[in-house]
Amino acid sequence: MAFEAPAVGCGGGMSMDWEVVIGLEVHAQLNTATKIFCACPTTFGAAPNTHTCPVCLAMPGALPVLNVAAVDKAIALGLAIGAELNRHSVFARKNYFYPDLPKGYQISQYELPVVGKGTLTVQMADGSEKIVGITRAHLEEDAGKSLHEAFVGQSGIDLNRAGTPLLEIVSEPDMRAPAEAVAYLKKLHALVRYLNICDGNMQEGSFRCDANVSLRRPGAPFGTRAEIKNLNSFRFLEKAIEYEILRQRDILESGGSIVQETRLYDANRDETRSMRSKEEANDYRYFPDPDLLPLVLDEARIERVRQSLPELPDAKRDRFVAQYHLSIYDAGVLTAGRVLADYYEVVADGVDGKLAANWVMGDLLGALNKAGIEIEDCPLSAEKLRVLVQRIEDKTISGKIAKDLFEEIFHQGGDIDALIDSRGLRQITDVAAIASMVDAIIAAHPSQVADFRAGKDKLLGFFVGQAMKASQGKANPDQVNALLLERLHAPE
Amino acid sequence: MELHDLSLRQLRDGLHKRDFSAVELTQTLLKRIHILNPQLNAFVTITENEALAAAAKADDRLAAGENGLLLGLPLAHKDIFCTADVRTTCGSKMLEHFVAPYDATVVARLAAEGMVTLGKLNMDEFAMGSSNETSHFGPVCNPWDRSMVPGGSSGGSAAAVAAGLVPVATGTDTGGSIRQPAALCGITGVKPTYGRVSRFGMIAFASSLDQGGPMARSAEDCALLLNVMAAHDPRDSTSHPAAASDFLRGLDRPLQGLRVGVPEEFFGEGLDPEVAAAVQAGIAELERQGAVIQSIRLPNNPHAVSTYYVLAPAEASSNLSRFDGVRYTHRSAHIEDLTDLYKQSRYEGFGAEVRRRILVGTYVLSAGYYDAYYRKAQQVRSLIREDFRRAFAEVDVIVGPTTPGPAFPLGAKNDDPVAMYLADIYTIAVNLAGIPAVSLPCGLTQSGLPIGMQLMGDYFADDLLLNVAHRYQQETEWHLKRPQLAVGEA
Numbered sequence: 001m002a003f004e005a006p007a008v009g010c011g012g013g014m015s016m017d018w019e020v021v022i023g024l025e026v027h028a029q030l031n032t033a034t035k036i037f038c039a040c041p042t043t044f045g046a047a048p049n050t051h052t053c054p055v056c057l058a059m060p061g062a063l064p065v066l067n068v069a070a071v072d073k074a075i076a077l078g079l080a081i082g083a084e085l086n087r088h089s090v091f092a093r094k095n096y097f098y099p100d101l102p103k104g105y106q107i108s109q110y111e112l113p114v115v116g117k118g119t120l121t122v123q124m125a126d127g128s129e130k131i132v133g134i135t136r137a138h139l140e141e142d143a144g145k146s147l148h149e150a151f152v153g154q155s156g157i158d159l160n161r162a163g164t165p166l167l168e169i170v171s172e173p174d175m176r177a178p179a180e181a182v183a184y185l186k187k188l189h190a191l192v193r194y195l196n197i198c199d200g201n202m203q204e205g206s207f208r209c210d211a212n213v214s215l216r217r218p219g220a221p222f223g224t225r226a227e228i229k230n231l232n233s234f235r236f237l238e239k240a241i242e243y244e245i246l247r248q249r250d251i252l253e254s255g256g257s258i259v260q261e262t263r264l265y266d267a268n269r270d271e272t273r274s275m276r277s278k279e280e281a282n283d284y285r286y287f288p289d290p291d292l293l294p295l296v297l298d299e300a301r302i303e304r305v306r307q308s309l310p311e312l313p314d315a316k317r318d319r320f321v322a323q324y325h326l327s328i329y330d331a332g333v334l335t336a337g338r339v340l341a342d343y344y345e346v347v348a349d350g351v352d353g354k355l356a357a358n359w360v361m362g363d364l365l366g367a368l369n370k371a372g373i374e375i376e377d378c379p380l381s382a383e384k385l386r387v388l389v390q391r392i393e394d395k396t397i398s399g400k401i402a403k404d405l406f407e408e409i410f411h412q413g414g415d416i417d418a419l420i421d422s423r424g425l426r427q428i429t430d431v432a433a434i435a436s437m438v439d440a441i442i443a444a445h446p447s448q449v450a451d452f453r454a455g456k457d458k459l460l461g462f463f464v465g466q467a468m469k470a471s472q473g474k475a476n477p478d479q480v481n482a483l484l485l486e487r488l489h490a491p492e
Numbered sequence: 493m494e495l496h497d498l499s500l501r502q503l504r505d506g507l508h509k510r511d512f513s514a515v516e517l518t519q520t521l522l523k524r525i526h527i528l529n530p531q532l533n534a535f536v537t538i539t540e541n542e543a544l545a546a547a548a549k550a551d552d553r554l555a556a557g558e559n560g561l562l563l564g565l566p567l568a569h570k571d572i573f574c575t576a577d578v579r580t581t582c583g584s585k586m587l588e589h590f591v592a593p594y595d596a597t598v599v600a601r602l603a604a605e606g607m608v609t610l611g612k613l614n615m616d617e618f619a620m621g622s623s624n625e626t627s628h629f630g631p632v633c634n635p636w637d638r639s640m641v642p643g644g645s646s647g648g649s650a651a652a653v654a655a656g657l658v659p660v661a662t663g664t665d666t667g668g669s670i671r672q673p674a675a676l677c678g679i680t681g682v683k684p685t686y687g688r689v690s691r692f693g694m695i696a697f698a699s700s701l702d703q704g705g706p707m708a709r710s711a712e713d714c715a716l717l718l719n720v721m722a723a724h725d726p727r728d729s730t731s732h733p734a735a736a737s738d739f740l741r742g743l744d745r746p747l748q749g750l751r752v753g754v755p756e757e758f759f760g761e762g763l764d765p766e767v768a769a770a771v772q773a774g775i776a777e778l779e780r781q782g783a784v785i786q787s788i789r790l791p792n793n794p795h796a797v798s799t800y801y802v803l804a805p806a807e808a809s810s811n812l813s814r815f816d817g818v819r820y821t822h823r824s825a826h827i828e829d830l831t832d833l834y835k836q837s838r839y840e841g842f843g844a845e846v847r848r849r850i851l852v853g854t855y856v857l858s859a860g861y862y863d864a865y866y867r868k869a870q871q872v873r874s875l876i877r878e879d880f881r882r883a884f885a886e887v888d889v890i891v892g893p894t895t896p897g898p899a900f901p902l903g904a905k906n907d908d909p910v911a912m913y914l915a916d917i918y919t920i921a922v923n924l925a926g927i928p929a930v931s932l933p934c935g936l937t938q939s940g941l942p943i944g945m946q947l948m949g950d951y952f953a954d955d956l957l958l959n960v961a962h963r964y965q966q967e968t969e970w971h972l973k974r975p976q977l978a979v980g981e982a
Contacts, residue, residue, distance in 0.1 A: 054594055058814040060587065061574045061596055061693040063728050093810050095857070097834055104813020157818065285857035287866060290700035290807055292729050 018252070019218045020245050021225075022181045022211060023173035024237075026188055027166050028198040029142065029206040030073045036141050036165035037064030037107065044204055048147070048158035056163035058102035063291050066091075070165040071295065073197035074114045074139050075305040077167060080195055080312055081134050083118025085302060091139075091292045095285040099157050100144035108168075110286040113138035114295060120171075120191070121314065122183045123332055132184045133172030139295075140166050167197070173212065173222060178241040182234050185209055186336070190313050194338045202232050209237055213244045215252060223248075224258040228272050230265050240265040244272055316341055324353025333361055340375045346382035351389045359389055363403065367410050380410045387416045400473045401425050428475045431483075434467075437475065438483045441466045452488055460484065495520045496656035497974065500565055500713045503659060507554060507564050514554065514564030518547040518608050521566050525610065525657045527979055531638060534652040536571050536629050538611040539578050546608045553606055561716055563606035568658045570649050571612040572619055573599050573704070574693040578609075582695045583617040583627040583645075586815045586822045586841030596693025597725045598662060598704050605720050610658055614648030617843045618812065619669055619697040621645050622915040623905065626845040631902055634677060635975040636941055640899035643673030643915075649707045650677035654942075655977055660708040660717050664694060666701045667800050668894075668919025671931035674707055675894035675944020678933045678973060680961060681707040682714045683919075684954050686926035687732030689718075690725030696811040698804040699730070701923040710971050711932060711961035715739035718954070739955050743962040748782035750960065753887030757793045758918055764897035770935025770943040771893045774964065778891065781963060788883050788890065792875045796921040797913055799876065802856050802869035803924070809853025815841060848909065877925045884950040889960055893918055894931040894944035918946060928954040932961045933970040942973070 035042055038055035054062040078085045092110035115137035122130045142164040147156035169188065175181045189207055192198040200207045209232075214225035228244060231237045243265075248258055262281070263272040311319070313335050320331035320341075334357060335341045343364075348356035364385065368378060388406060391397045397405070397420060405419060420426055428434060441463060442449055452459040460481075467480045495517060498506065506512055512520075522540055529535050543566070550564035574580045574592035581587045595603065603609065616626040624632040624647025632647040634640040635655040642651040646663030650673035653661050663670040665683035674681030682705040689704040696702060706717035718739050725731040754775060759768060779785050817823040817837025824836030842850070856865035883890060896917055905912040922929040927948060934945035949957045965971045 054592075057819065059574075059592060059594075059820070060580065060582065060590065060695040060814070061592070061691070062594075063692050065727060065729050095810050095813060097813065097816060099816075099818050099830065102814060102819065104816055105810050283859045285810070285854065285859075285862075287806060287810070287857055287862070290698075290730075291696075 017217060018215045018245075018249055019176060020178075020241070021173045021214045021216060021222055022175035022178075022241060024171045024175070024181060024185060025210045025212070026169045026171075026185065027208045028169060028192050030070050030165040030167055030197055031199050031206075032067055032069040032073065032165055034067055034069075035163035036067050036070045036139065037163055040163065042164050046160055048156065049160060051160040052162070056102070057159060058104075064107060064289075066292060066295065067165065070139055071114065071297075072301075072305050073165075073195070074137060074167050075297065075302055076195045076197055076309060077137055077169070077192065078115035078118065079302070079306055079309060080191055081115075081118030081120055083134060083137070084116030085297055086112060086114055086116055087297050088112065089114040089138075089295045089297075091289045091295065092286045093289045094140075096282045098143065099155065100146045100159070100162065102144065102159060102162055106141060106143065107289055107292070108140035108286075109138035112294075114297070120184060120187055122180065122187045123328075124179065124183055127328070130175075130180055130183070132174045132180075135170045135172050137167050137169040140168060142166050173214075178238045178245075181211060181241055182238050185234060185237055187313070190336050190338075194310055194313055196310070205232065208232060211237060211241055211244075213241055213248070214258065215245065215248045223252075224260050226258065226260070226272070227262045228265050229262060229275065236265055236267050239267075239270055240272055243270060247272065310338070320344075324348055324357065326353060326357050330357050330361060337375060343375060343378070343382045347386045347389060349386060351386060351393055355393065356386070356389055359385060359406075363406050364410075367406075379413070384409060384416060391416065391420065395427055395429055395476060396420060397425055398427050398473060398475075398477060400468070401427070425474060428471055429479060431479065434475055434479050434483055437467055437470055438463075438480065438487055441470065442487055449488065460488075463488070496524055496659075498659065499710055500562070500659055500708070500716050503565055504561060504563075508559065514547040514550040514608060515544060517564070518543050518566055518610070521610060521657065524979070528655055528657060528977060531633065531977075532635060532651050532655055532657075533630050533632050534614055534648040534655065534657060535568065535611045536581055536583070536614050536627075536648070537579060539609060542578065543608050543610050546603070546606075550606045550608060558606070560605050562602070562720060564608065565660075566608045566610050566658055567602065567660045567662070567717070568610045568613050568649070568652055569599060569662045570615050570646050570664055572615060572664050572695045573662060574695065575599055575609070575612065578612065580612065580695070581629070582619070583615040583629060584841065584843070584846070585628040586838075587820075588628065588822065590820050592693070594693060597690035597723075597727065598694065598721050601720050601723060602662075602717075613646075613652055613661060616645035616647065616669075617846050618695070618808070619645040619664055619666055619702075620808070620845050620849055622668070622672055622912050623900070623902070624648065624673070625902065625906060626843055628843060633902070634899045634941075635977060636678065637899065637939075639901055640941065641676065641902050641904075643676035643895075643899065645669040645673075646681070646707060647673045650674055650679055650681070653677070653679045653707050653709060654975060656974070660706060660713050662704060662717075662721070663707045664697075664702055664704045665919075665923065666697050666703075666804060667923050668916040670705050670707060671894050671919050671929060671944065671946060672916060674931040675933075675946075676899040676942065678936075678942030678944075678970070678975070679707060679709055680711050680714050680930065680932045680965075680971060681705065682718060682954065682958070683922060683929045684718065684722060685732070685928040685952050686923075687730055688722040688735045688928075688952075688954065690723065690728045690731050690735075692725055692727040696807075698807040699811060700807060701800075701804060703923070711930065711958050711965055712740075712743060714930075715743060715958045715962070718958075722954075734952070737952075737955060739958050742955050742959045745959050745963075746782060747778060747960060747963050750778070750783040750889065751887040752778055752783045752785050753788035753883055753890045754785060755788050755790045755793065755883075755890060755892055757790050758892030762896050762914070762917070763893060766935075766937045767893050767895070767897055767943050771891070771945050774934035774945040775891055777964060777968060778960065781967065786887065788887060790879045790883060790890075790921065792872065792879050793921050795872050796876060796924060797917055799869045799872045799924060800916075800920045801852070801913060802865050803873065805849040805853030806857050806866050806869075807853070809850045809857065812842075812846070812850060817841070845909070873924045876921050880921075880925045880927055880948075880950070888949070888953070888956060890948040892946055892948075894946040895919075898937050898941035898943055922948055927951055928957055930957045930961050932964065933973065934964075934968075935970060936973065942970075
C-alpha cells in the first residue's frame with residue numbers, strides 16, 4: 001500500500017518541505033483465560049510467580065502446547081481488517097538473553113505470520129477518511145517483568161506475565177501526520193475491544209504501541225527511521241511523534257543524518273532518547289521452533305470465527321446514521337466503543353435518536369469524564385437515562401429540570417418518576433395556568449412591555465426567564481414562549 | 493542363571509511364581525550396582541530408598557493379584573529424563589543440583605506400570621558426545637573392557653544393561669545416542685519413529701531429532717518397554733496421535749519374503765573389516781531365514797554428518813539458553829553484573845563440548861550465515877528424507893553396521909571432535925529423516941568387543957524392526973554374550 005499524501009505541516013512550526021512517514025507496531029494482549037503455551041491463568045495483579053508452571057518457567061524438558069483460543073482471536077482480527085489469513089503459518093524462536101525471558105527465546109512468528117496483509121479505514125477529524133495498510137499480525141508470547149523497586153542491589157523477576165498471548169499488529173508506513181497515527185491507533189484500539197480479543201487497557205500494558213518515524217522530502221524515498229518505544233497512551237504517541245519530527249528535522253536541516261536506532265519516549269520530560277543503535281541491536285537468530293508444528297488453519301475454523309464476529313465499528317456507525325438519523329460524526333463518536341454503542345442503543349430504544357445522542361454524548365460523557373469514570377463503570381444505567389429522555393419527550397419535565405435530575409441520579413441514584421412526583425417537578429402544560437402566570441408577569445412589568453412593543457425584541461428572553469422563575473422551571477418553555485408572544489403582540 | 497542375567501519375561505515369571513519378591517530382586521540388583529558401579533561409573537544417582545519403597549508397593553500389587561507385564565521389574569533412566577524429587581543432572585555441572593518438580597512423561601508412564609527405578613544413568617553432557625567422556629560426572633567404562641568407551645551419549649544406560657545392573661534402561665537418541673552405545677556395549681537399542689515417545693520432561697538437545705527409546709539385552713525386552721513408552725502425549729506437540737502400538741504382537745512373524753536393502757554407502761571406506769564381516773554374516777542370517785537381500789543407494793548419506801552438525805547445534809544453542817544462571821541452574825559466585833551472570837555461570841556450568849556446539853549453533857543461525865548454513869542444511873535434510881522414501885518403495889528394511897568400528901579407547905578421540913563425530917556416520921541420517929532404527933549385537937571382534945548391526949525402517953515400522961531383530965535373536969546367540977566382570981573386586 002503506497003499512496004502520496006500532501007506534505008503536512010505539523011505543530012511546532014515544521015517547515016513544509018518535510019513529510020513525516022509513520023508506521024506503528026501494536027502489541028495487543030489477547031484476553032484468553034490461559035497463557036498461549038500452557039494452562040496458567042492470565043489474570044493481572046496476582047502475587048509474583050504464582051501464575052506459573054514448568055512450561056512458562058522454562059524448566060528443563062517442558063514443552064509448549066498452543067492455546068487455540070489465541071488463534072481464534074488472531075483470526076477474528078484478520079477477518080475484521082479484511083486480511084489474508086495464512087492457512088499455514090510457523091512459530092519461530094527469537095533468541096536473546098534477558099532475565100524476564102526464561103527460555104532465552106521468545107516464541108513468535110517470523111517468516112510466516114498467521115495474518116497477512118489487510119487494511120484499516122480511519123476517520124479524520126475533518127471528516128476525511130484514510131486507509132492504512134496493515135502488513136501483518138502475528139502471534140507471540142509476552143515476557144515476564146523485572147522488578148527493580150523493593151530490592152537493594154538486586155532485581156526481582158515476576159514471570160506471571162511470561163507466556164501471555166500477544167498479537168503484534170504491524171502497519172505499513174502509511175501515516176503522514178501524528179493525528180493520523182493517533183486516529184489509526186484509536187481505531188485499532190476500538191476494534192480489538194469490539195472483537196473482544198483484547199481488553200485494551202493501556203495502563204496495564206495490554207495494548208502497547210511502538211512508532212517508526214522518519215522524514216523525507218515529498219516524493220523522495222523513505223528516510224532512515226527511528227523506532228520509538230514505550231508509548232502507552234494516545235497522547236504520548238502524539239507527543240512523541242511531534243518531538244521526533246522536530247528532532248529529526250533539526251538534524252537533517254543542519255546537514256546531519258538520522259541514525260537508525262531504538263528510542264525511548266520519556267513522558268516526564270516529553271522527549272525521546274536513544275536506547276540502542278542498529279549496531280547494538282540483538283541478532284535474534286530467528287528459526288522455526290521445532291517444538292511446535294506449523295499452524296494450519298482450516299476453512300471450517302475460519303468460518304466458525306466469522307460467524308461469531310460481532311457487528312464491527314464501521315458497520316455499526318453506518319447503521320446508526322440510517323437507523324437513528326445521526327450525523328456521521330455523532331455516530332462515529334457513539335460507535336467508537338462497543339460498550340458506549342450498546343449503552344446508546346438502550347437509551348435510544350423508543351425515543352428520538354438525536355435527543356438520545358445529545359444526552360449520551362453531552363451530559364453523560366461529560367459527567368463520566370469529569371468523574372474520571374469509564375463507560376464500563378457508568379453508575380447510571382442506560383435504562384434509567386432512557387426514562388429521563390422519555391420524560392422530556394413526553395413533556396413531563398422540562399430540559400432544565402432534566403439536567404438537574406441527571407446530576408442527581410448520576411451521583412446519587414434514585415427513581416426518576418418517583419423524584420418527579422415527590423418534588424412536584426412535573427412540567428406545567430395547563431394552558432390556563434401558564435396564561436394566568438404570563439398575564440401576571442406582563443402586568444407586573446409595564447415598562448419592559450412598552451420597550452418590547454417599541455421594538456426591543458430581545459426582551460422576550462427576560463419575560464421567559466421571569467415565567468420560568470415563577471414556575472420554578474416547571475412551565476413548558478414552548479407554551480410560555482407562544483403565550484408570551486401572543487399576549488405581547490396583542491393590541492392593547 | 494542369576495537374577496541379573498534374566499530377561500524381563502523371566503523376571504516377571506519369577507515374581508509371579510513367588511521365586512523372589514520385587515524387594516528381593518531390587519536388593520539383589522542394588523547390591524550388584526554398589527559393587528560394580530565404582531568400576532563402571534554408569535550411575536550418577538542411585539535411588540536406593542525410593543527403589544525399595546516402590547518395590548514394596550509392587551509386591552503389594554502383585555499380592556493383590558495384579559499382573560501387569562512390567563509390575564515390580566527394575567529399570568534405570570538416562571539422567572536426561574526429569575524425575576520428581578530425584579535430581580536430574582543431564583550429565584552437567586549446570587544441573588548438578590537440579591530437582592524437577594515433575595516426572596517426564598516416560599518416567600511417569602513406566603512408574604505407573606509399577607516399574608522400580610534404581611537410579612539415574614550417566615551420559616554425555618546434555619547428550620552431546622559419542623563416548624560418554626563429556627559427562628561432568630566422569631566417563632563411563634565399557635563393561636567389556638574398562639579401558640574402552642561405552643559409546644554415547646546413552647553410555648551409562650548401555651553399560652548398566654550390559655553389566656547386568658538393570659535388565660532395561662531408557663535412553664535418548666539424537667544422532668545415534670541409543671544405537672551407538674548399544675552397539676559398543678553389545679545390547680539392543682531402539683530409536684523409535686520421531687513422535688512415538690513423548691519428549692515432555694526429556695531435556696532437549698535438538699528437539700527435531702531427539703527421541704527416547706528402550707535399551708535392553710533383547711529385542712523382546714525393548715518391545716515390552718516400548719509398549720509403555722510409546723503413547724500420544726498432549727503435552728508434547730510433536731507427539732504423534734497414533735504413537736501407541738503393540739510391539740509384542742508381531743515379534744514372531746517369519747522373515748520369509750522380507751525385502752532387505754543393503755546400502756552401498758554403509759560399506760565404504762572407514763568401515764572396520766571385522767565390523768563389516770560381522771554385519772555381512774548378520775545379513776546372511778536374515779537371508780537364511782527367507783529375507784530377500786538387495787543392494788540399494790542412499791546417495792545423500794555422506795552429507796548426513798555435516799548436515800547434522802549444523803542443525804543439531806543450531807537447535808541446541810537455543811534449547812540451552814534457558815540454562816542462564818537466573819533460576820534453577822548453576823550460578824557463578826563471581827559476578828559483578830547481569831552480563832557476568834550469564835557469561836560466568838554458563839562458562840562454569842557447561843563443559844567444552846557443549847560450549848563448542850553452542851558456539852557453532854549460534855554462528856549458523858546468525859544474520860548473514862543463516863541461509864548458507866541452517867537453511868542449506870534443512871534442504872539437505874529433505875534430500876536425505878527423500879533418499880529413504882525412495883529406498884522404502886523398494887525394500888522393507890535397510891540393514892548395515894551401526895558404527896564404523898568397535899569401542900575405542902577412553903581418551904582416544906578427545907582432541908579431535910571431527911573424528912568423534914564420525915563415530916555416528918551411520919546413525920545420523922535416521923534422525924534427520926525421523927525414521928525408526930534398531931541396533932542389535934551381531935558379533936564380537938578378535939579382542940572381544942561387541943559389534944552392532946543396524947536395522948532401519950520406514951515411518952512407524954518400529955514393530956517390523958523389532959520383529960526382524962527378535963527373529964534374528966531367536967536363531968543367534970550374540971545377544972546372550974555377557975562381559976566378564978570382576979564382582980569380587982569391590
